[in-house]
Amino acid sequence: MQEQFPSPCVGSGRCCKSSACAFGEYDHEAQQCRYLVVEQRVEGLDIYGCSRYAFIVEQPGAQWNPAFGAGCCQNLFNEHREAIITVVGQGSATRAAIALGRPTKEAVPLPRLPHE
Numbered sequence: 261m262q263e264q265f266p267s268p269c270v271g272s273g274r275c276c277k278s279s280a281c282a283f284g285e286y287d288h289e290a291q292q293c294r295y296l297v298v299e300q301r302v303e304g305l306d307i308y309g310c311s312r313y314a315f316i317v318e319q320p321g322a323q324w325n326p327a328f329g330a331g332c333c334q335n336l337f338n339e340h341r342e343a344i345i346t347v348v349g350q351g352s353a354t355r356a357a358i359a360l361g362r363p364t365k366e367a368v369p370l371p372r373l374p375h376e
């Protein structure tokens with residue numbers, strides 16, 4: 261079975277600016293989860309990450325929420341994500357994710373249809 265990454269995370273930070281996951285804490289003043297941090301700056305673009313990543317991946321249920329590596333949940337109208345994909349991935353989200361060391365390898369393989 262071939263793994264597919266339909267919409268890999270490229271670190272736009274949008275999801276953790278919209279709300280906090282089960283292990284996060286939303287900071288209404290900052291308008292983001294308090295654990296969201298800028299991990300890299302590439303070509304002037306902030307690449308975000310979770311400062312609790314190592315802790316969270318060890319917790320029961322973390323594979324469902326926040327489901328690191330399972331793909332972007334906010335890829336529509338996300339201009340920052342589009343900029344990262346354009347600049348870092350030269351138009352490819354997968355190429356950007358790999359270049360940035362995002363956890364695409366943990367993505368859940370999609371089931372294949374019988375005729376594939």
Ligand code: SF4
Nearest residue numbers: 276281284293296310
């Ligand atoms: S993944 Fe990390 S930064 Fe994002 S909401 Fe959860 S705890 Fe916060």
